[in-house]
Amino acid sequence: MTLTDTAGAIAFQGSTHATTLNTAAKGYSVAFTGATNVVDNAATFSNTGGVTLGGTTNTFTGGVTSTASTTTLNSTVRANGAAIVLGATTLGGNSVLDTTNNGGVSAGAGITAGAITGAGFTLGLNAGTGGAISGTSADNVGTLTLTNSGSTTFSGARGPGTAGTVTLTDTAGASALQDRPPAAAPKTAARGSRGRAPGGP
Numbered sequence: 001m002t003l004t005d006t007a008g009a010i011a012f013q014g015s016t017h018a019t020t021l022n023t024a025a026k027g028y029s030v031a032f033t034g035a036t037n038v039v040d041n042a043a044t045f046s047n048t049g050g051v052t053l054g055g056t057t058n059t060f061t062g063g064v065t066s067t068a069s070t071t072t073l074n075s076t077v078r079a080n081g082a083a084i085v086l087g088a089t090t091l092g093g094n095s096v097l098d099t100t101n102n103g104g105v106s107a108g109a110g111i112t113a114g115a116i117t118g119a120g121f122t123l124g125l126n127a128g129t130g131g132a133i134s135g136t137s138a139d140n141v142g143t144l145t146l147t148n149s150g151s152t153t154f155s156g157a158r159g160p161g162t163a164g165t166v167t168l169t170d171t172a173g174a175s176a177l178q179d180r181p182p183a184a185a186p187k188t189a190a191r192g193s194r195g196r197a198p199g200g201p
Helices: none
Strands: 009-012 016-018 029-032 036-039 051-053 057-060 064-066 071-073 076-079 084-086 089-091 095-098 111-113 123-126 132-135 143-148 151-157 165-168 174-179 194-196
Parallel strands (some): 009 029, 016 036, 029 051, 051 071, 057 076, 064 084, 084 111, 095 123, 111 132, 132 151, 143 165, 151 174, 174 194
16 A cells, blocks of 8 residues: 555545555655554555554554654554654553553554644553663653553653643653653552652652
């Protein structure tokens, strides 16, 4: 599937399975809103008009990169042990980023996100036992759940406008929240993870 150019939006409203997805650096938007969507190759959204990943699940078997424009999430986005790399991200509903493909690849892979605008919705991040989670800021995320990772770092503020809850379930290394949020201390599970918020408790 090659999306070269259009004057407006390209919308896949039913369940979609593409062996390859190629996009161009043009101003159109792309939306997947069918219940179940699968892209087999390592997909890069080069279009600059926005990307929407809705429906129930969007599986990018070879991983996905969407940094050329804002990505709107309203679904579970999975990769099969490959990286998920997003730029500025807006939540349009409760969402999950999971590089273990629902536990099929326990080691997972890295998850990278730019500034996250939560609109009060929840976001779960699962990078498996080996994948690193790296983010900048997150505002008005109802609950940010870090399910598993090799390490987790958020370099910017969480909740600079509207504070939310951070839940740390498990990680093989350190979880570093490097800019103190105006919210309560993170909730942590009784496992090997180490939550750290410099300058805070």
